[in-house]
Amino acid sequence: MQLRLFGRQLKEERFMIIAKGNVSTAEGPVPVENLKPGMLVVDRGHRARNLLKIEQVQLHQTLHFERNKDLVLAGNSILFTLTGMRSAISLKGVRKALSGRIQMLFEGRKMQEDVMKIKKEEVTGYRLTIEGGKDVLVNGYDVADKEEGVC
Secondary structure (H helix, E strand, O other), X not given: OOEEEOOEEEOOEEEXXXXXXXXXXXXXXXXXXXXXXXXXXXXXXXXXXXXXXXXXXXXXXXXXXXXXXXXXXXXXXXXXXXXXXXXXXXXXXXXEOHHHEEEEEEOOOEEXXXXXXXEEEEEEEXXXXXXXXXXXXXXXXXXXXXXXXXX
């Protein structure tokens, strides 16, 4: 989607919600709770994107991983996998991972099989608003944005 104001194209803002994990930045991995606006976060194309805003939000369900135990996302998060965008739940335009199984290109070098599981729990998450990006690397996994109505 292209946004325009007075005929000029504006950069689109995207966001994703992370409860726990180390976000790849231009200066190395940073725990999500330590991120600050203005930092440069890294996407799957290894491009640095400006972190515009970080907000605390309350989550009611979370997404956990069998092999990447230090990564916790919002329950409706979308991942870029080896076979395309996947989610643990059915989302418009995103395929549900069968039995929660995913194949990730881990840290951009090796394939890692994992299983996603949703838990109902109350935790604090961090909504990252990123300028012009659709994803960010967290604990080696590529977490994609989602539409506001999906949260």
